[in-house]
Amino acid sequence: MERSRTSDKRNRILRAAVKVFAAKGFYVARVSDVAREAGVADGTIYLYFASKGDLLRGLFEENMERLIEQVRGVSAKHDSAASRLSQIWSDYVVFVQSEPELAEVLTVELRESGKFMNEFAADLFGAFLRLIVEVIADGQSRGELRRDVSARTVARLMFGAFDELSLSWVMSKNKWDLERSGKEALTIFLDGLRPKTSE
Amino acid sequence: MERSRTSDKRNRILRAAVKVFAAKGFYVARVSDVAREAGVADGTIYLYFASKGDLLRGLFEENMERLIEQVRGVSAKHDSAASRLSQIWSDYVVFVQSEPELAEVLTVELRESGKFMNEFAADLFGAFLRLIVEVIADGQSRGELRRDVSARTVARLMFGAFDELSLSWVMSKNKWDLERSGKEALTIFLDGLRPKTSE
Amino acid sequence: MERSRTSDKRNRILRAAVKVFAAKGFYVARVSDVAREAGVADGTIYLYFASKGDLLRGLFEENMERLIEQVRGVSAKHDSAASRLSQIWSDYVVFVQSEPELAEVLTVELRESGKFMNEFAADLFGAFLRLIVEVIADGQSRGELRRDVSARTVARLMFGAFDELSLSWVMSKNKWDLERSGKEALTIFLDGLRPKTSE
Amino acid sequence: MERSRTSDKRNRILRAAVKVFAAKGFYVARVSDVAREAGVADGTIYLYFASKGDLLRGLFEENMERLIEQVRGVSAKHDSAASRLSQIWSDYVVFVQSEPELAEVLTVELRESGKFMNEFAADLFGAFLRLIVEVIADGQSRGELRRDVSARTVARLMFGAFDELSLSWVMSKNKWDLERSGKEALTIFLDGLRPKTSE
DNA sequence: GATGAATGAGGGTTCATTCAT
DNA sequence: TATGAATGAACCCTCATTCAT
Numbered sequence A, B, C, D: 001m002e003r004s005r006t007s008d009k010r011n012r013i014l015r016a017a018v019k020v021f022a023a024k025g026f027y028v029a030r031v032s033d034v035a036r037e038a039g040v041a042d043g044t045i046y047l048y049f050a051s052k053g054d055l056l057r058g059l060f061e062e063n064m065e066r067l068i069e070q071v072r073g074v075s076a077k078h079d080s081a082a083s084r085l086s087q088i089w090s091d092y093v094v095f096v097q098s099e100p101e102l103a104e105v106l107t108v109e110l111r112e113s114g115k116f117m118n119e120f121a122a123d124l125f126g127a128f129l130r131l132i133v134e135v136i137a138d139g140q141s142r143g144e145l146r147r148d149v150s151a152r153t154v155a156r157l158m159f160g161a162f163d164e165l166s167l168s169w170v171m172s173k174n175k176w177d178l179e180r181s182g183k184e185a186l187t188i189f190l191d192g193l194r195p196k197t198s199e
Numbered sequence E: 001g002a003t004g005a006a007t008g009a010g011g012g013t014t015c016a017t018t019c020a021t
Numbered sequence F: 001t002a003t004g005a006a007t008g009a010a011c012c013c014t015c016a017t018t019c020a021t
Helices: A008-024 A031-038 A042-048 A052-077 A081-098 A100-113 A118-141 A151-171 A178-192 B008-024 B031-038 B042-048 B052-077 B081-098 B100-113 B118-141 B151-171 B178-192 C008-024 C031-038 C042-048 C052-077 C081-098 C100-113 C118-141 C151-171 C178-192 D008-024 D031-038 D042-048 D052-077 D081-098 D100-113 D118-141 D151-171 D178-192
Strands: none
Touching: A008 A031, A008 A042, A008 A052, A008 A100, A031 A042, A031 A052, A052 A081, A052 A100, A052 A118, A081 A100, A081 A118, A081 A151, A081 A178, A100 A151, A100 B100, A118 A151, A151 A178, A151 B151, A151 B178, A178 B151, A178 B178, B008 B031, B008 B042, B008 B052, B008 B100, B031 B042, B031 B052, B052 B081, B052 B100, B052 B118, B081 B100, B081 B118, B081 B151, B081 B178, B100 B151, B118 B151, B151 B178, C008 C031, C008 C042, C008 C052, C008 C100, C031 C042, C031 C052, C052 C081, C052 C100, C052 C118, C081 C100, C081 C118, C081 C151, C081 C178, C100 C151, C100 D100, C118 C151, C151 C178, C151 D151, C151 D178, C178 D151, C178 D178, D008 D031, D008 D042, D008 D052, D008 D100, D031 D042, D031 D052, D052 D081, D052 D100, D052 D118, D081 D100, D081 D118, D081 D151, D081 D178, D100 D151, D118 D151, D151 D178
């Protein structure tokens, strides 16, 4: 009887938590809601997570790391900043479309929860942002992107813009074409980030 | 003894709520925290608001309307889309800098709260977004902005970008120059939105 | 400006209390309900009554005394036990029919409230009952009523029976003929209380 | 480990509620009083009852049904109206003497509570009364009881009389002989209900 | 490991009462 | 006297967490 390194039940609970937190929000959701959704007893959750907050923390950790890994892999396979940004975004679109509830939790709860797990969430988010900053800065240093703007500012801008785009898509129940809007967004940013001829 | 049209105490409670909700988040904040901050008894809050949720609602209502009015006034005083967007943003910077806690509550809680006051918050936010859409669409129809992107998408992008920018400024306790970053952001967007020569 | 010995406002409050207590019950009724019904401010009530409980107490006192006086007067004007009981009951019917809400409060709340104003309510009720006992005992000593039953028991029986009759009439919103039922009841009791021939 | 069909704890809570409600009255009693008396935590009560009011409701339901069953059984075992009424009453005396607190709650709170659970309490009480009405009407149709009085009125009379008798016995802390008084009462009623010779 | 009944601290809300006007 | 805004103690109920089975 092999046991996967990370228990099946733990994953079932995490998946249930995503669903429930997405539907009700972290604070309104009850631990027993998660338990019911996961098909386990309330107490079972505490065999895998120390507290309700830890459940949210575990959820962030596991998934943000996955996202970060994905983004990290992009830089290896693409040369230009433009193609990297394009790839990062289209990967993210795939993620949002295939796991909209997770995307919602990751973006919505990240903010409110900042209140009770500051350093933790900030770290994960910081790591994510730093990768974007690197892509931008690299593009600038190679003359692919304009240099008169702070890479950090650009990274935040793009993150905010795409985050808003995907979140509103999730919350509007997929009523419009996310890929198309994303392509338009990317075009605007890449055009706006083109090196000035005067430089 | 003159009495302001809207009760002093109501305003004191609203201001206290902003402070407390910003510091702890709506769900973690206790009504008695707000009462203490406002210097009133717990029960007094219920003379002005029907419930804790109604307090948050009242807070949105009053302030979002103010912001919307401000944005609305901008279009009358400025001609080009560029100057309108520039003005809207610099007005918003002034707001964020002078009332950072309110800005935080308005942006952070708007999301989480979407869960329990959906239509309400969505309406106010929708009204705000619509104004931006109009500015963009108007700029497009006058040939000032590129036409190959959806005005709605652009509005969302810009909102998301600037929202992220100001929120991260608020939460990082003002460690960097918001105005400067904002100017860079505006430049990137305006460059990215410039009509294509091929058009 | 003459002032009646017992203030008008005090009476207005008492009348309002009767109405409100009858409709909602003492515990569910709020002091502010009584104030609104009386057309006075909440605080005004406390100029005439020390507390909510005192309001109920005042209500009992004033009205029970009136009822007791009425019953007391009957014995003077009537000779036989039968005619006395008949008169007491028909007076009570008049009272119940003209002030059903007061009758309801006096009978319903008397019981529940026994819990918090024991000695007081018991005294008033005891005085009332004692009058009935006297009528019965007098009738027994004069050979008009059977002697093989305790006057106290008979008084309680009759009180309980007539109380139930009038209360159910009040609560059923006067759907049947109280006078008629009362006459039947009286007949049964008087027949049942007739001296045994063997005596 | 056997489990009784109806949870032990539920019954412990109900018994505690009887004791506490009898002592303080429903409105004055606190849920935590009941919990302490039952030896459980406050929250435990809500595992078995939806609310404080539901606790009172459950208490009525369970016990009134028991009483009604008892009364119902009497008619099968006795022939004459006289022996039926006699048996119903002596059963009730046994009940009142063995569970005086329950008797008190059932009769006292039934009235006040009518305010917030009208139809419910009325139904149970109505069912009880209807059984008495049947006994009376049956006695009348068989010529055992006088026919010139409404069976409904007689039932109410007797109920009111016996209710008052037992309640006052309960509240006077058993200072007198309930059985004896009850026998007297029954004699009076049966004599009063004897068919008229003229009929 | 798994369960879910039990716990009890905590918080939103009510409302009798007060008191400055 | 009269007012009614303000008070704050009290209480019902929720729900994260525990623990005996």
